[in-house]
Amino acid sequence: MKKYERLARDIEELVDAGTLAPGDRLPSVREAVSRRGVSASTVFEAYYLLESRGLIEARPRSGYFVKSPRRRSPEPHAPLPREESTSVAVYDRVQEALGSIRDRDVVPMGSAFPSPRLFPLHRLARAGASAMRRLEPDELLQDISPGNEELRRQLALRYAANGTAVGTDEVIVTNGAMEALNLCLRVATRPGDVVAIESPAFYGCLQALEWHQLKAVEISTHPRDGVQLDSLQHALERHPIKACWFMPNFQNPTGSLMPVDKKQALVELLAQHGVPLIEDDAYAELYFGARRPPPAKAFDRQGLVMHCSSFSKCLAPGYRIGWAAAGRFAREVERLKLMSTLSVAVPSQVAVLDYLLHAAYDKHLRGLRAALAERQAQALEAIERHFPAGTRVTRPEGGYLLWVELPDGVDGLQLQRLALARRISLTPGHLFSTAPHFHNFVRLNYGHPAPGQLEGALRTLGRLVHELAAEAGGSG
Template sequence: MSKTNPEKNAYRYEILARQITQLIEQGTYRPGERIPSVRQMSKQQAVSISSVMQAYLILENEGLIEARPQSGYYVRPTSEIKLPEPDISTPSLDPSHVNLHDLVMMIMNDSSNPRLAQLGAAMPNLELLPTDRMNRIMSRLARKADKGTHQYHFTPGLEELRVQIAQRTVNSGCQLSPNDIVITSGGTEAINLCLHAVCKPGDIVAIESPMYFGTLQIIEVHGLRALEIPTNPRDGISLGALQFAIEHNPIKAVLTISNFSNPTGSCIPDEKKKDLVELLARYDIPLIDNDVSGEIFFTEKRPMVTKAFDQNGLVMLCSSFSKDIGPSLRVGWVAPGRYKTEVEWLKFTLSAATATLPQMAIAEFLESGGYDHHLRRLRREYARNVAQLYDAVTRTFPPGTRVTRPSGGYVLWVQLPENVDSLELYSLALQGGITLTPGYLFSPTNQFYNFIRLNAAAWSYPIMGALDRLGDMIVELAGRGKA
């Protein structure tokens, strides 16, 4: 792995983050005070803007500083630094089959029950999505639609939409042409197609640990084996561990959610993304990177995507509009690099085409500029809701709890005291009218029995009440057996 500062064996942004931490600890920068802006710090320390951004991101995730819109970065008041984050995961060194479908389907069933307080499923907040706008666009398009609109739009999908997507990806560091993109029925289909294109049953895929259970289900359905790689809830997959795994196993693909992972919210810093892509290029292994939450960032700048560093066509970048425009539209996409022919063929055999009207509506929404305006509000609201949920967890959950501080997305990953089993909690919560997502779902080898994932997309009095009740249940379970 190439580090930018070999003497100290650490990245520049890590060194800078450590220096600022020291300055905070020794009282040079005091709680509530503004620290130098990204630009000032970059000049002061003679490092790049992106290194300063990464350092600030680390400090934000550690809860040491906070970004205040239009104002800058501030040292958080010490009383607000409450709970540590979960440590890097330590999964087994062996690949394993996935067998989670019964549990997943049971929990998915509860997640669509309107009588339950939904603290689990990572569904977006419909109040914050541009549903009225999309309805208006779709009604107008439907009224003026000619017969041609109702014809198949075979793979690679609607050209107008692919043009819009290619233009947007420039913000994340890519130079894609519309011809590099294949429209899919949601991000789920995109990942399905990628795995199908590069693996056959029995093959080993390396995954972040924990990994979104929908992806684990795709691995299960394709009869693949998952090799879980230690992953830090802050800056993602361990490259050292990944390299070790590659040297000891015939890995056929690597799966990451490099920007705002579900469930940890981890974000791989841009310099490390480059190293990840270069590492896999050395071994000629494809990287399937899922960027469904990439637009939901709380920092100043959108993080880049791994595809931006792809010189060899090995990165298969997947995304969708489910989290930020509407999950029911079922529109996603993939830039499959050198695997485009296989992906297009598989798309044709699996579903022939993606529904046309939603593609047209999204293309129009993007072209109008409405998407950027909407995203700015969505990011603000999600950042606030995540902070509210974080505060509620720190207030109501017992000592021994650890929780992530994501800088994007809208889920929190909570590590409960060791004697709390998340499935036992799940049953208890269900009786009390609450659902959550137990940690069991995120690992084929039960790495996370005492973790839960909470959805922070919406914040309301009923949700606050449900969280208080959940906190009481956890306190009760954690206290069991103690005199």
């Protein structure tokens, strides 16, 4: 844990204990520096993190103050997954559960994307038009695979700016992150192999394993700090694991964030066993703290980490620009890309490239993060007000997803069906595992509904949960 995270945690504990009450003024930066023996930048980063969580607020020329009283629901439990490996069969369940999300009349709390209204789509369209006018005819065929060279160079530069060494020749541009992940999975495994995944796991990961006829072994995953390394160590000793597919940063569905030291230990553990890591890092730019969390890739010294991401969640939904920084597997991934989908559409590549070069991408990201942090605070406050006792919910430090454990006896699939009748979608927990561990869990997207929809939708969901909890109590 970094110094600013430790300071933020200490202040949060004081607020939860009532030692710091609503309206109380926090020590000034100078006072905090003197008392804690840390730098001013550490204090600012801690205060920024607490502000992003909705715990404190800055008042012009007055300082930082505790914002408001709050009832803190505990974080969800982490059920122990079964230890044996198993075949995966989730496709039909996922299709049935997610079919309603495309209905525009439904409040999309079951969506896997933030609202497209949060993105600079008009500016992207202008960037694409400008780039295509400048494009020479011969350039249309130059970068079939691995993709536009300048775009790959810009991606490598962004890795370097965040402290991760990635060469341009290691980057392969793909049709979104899912193609990158699937290509990496194919180079690391063969049908019948065993892959270690999180529990709960992103249902797209489960679908990919089903498609490639792979077996899954689920690894215990804490809703706050991610994959539990002792559980992974045990699985590596018991199973012939050929690859791991993990999301160390803002995992879907929990939003968990692996601490930096755990990421390093994860990479070292897998290197000892010679097992590649397929790192799904689609949400990395959506952090609420002062700095972008490093990927596990930052600690890779053997080329075993295949880092996959895209612009779909942070800039250009629908443009399908993803990539894999595939380490020692880069040429195999490139070959598979060439043999399968050949290339990514040139207009999408040059539009994103033009935006990176000539528009204020990082300014857009700062605005996007602020908007999502504000919506998360609104969603958490609404859940505290409207959901019954016994509800547990995560408080991620980034992204736009909440993992909610419902009171005993409340079934997430039943809640989904009742909510859909009231034009609200959500994602039931049973989609995120090969086993029935998460029947009383749901995933909620607070980043897609319009701000005016969020409060009303959560009020309705809370009422439904109250009713289901009462029925469960009465039947017991």
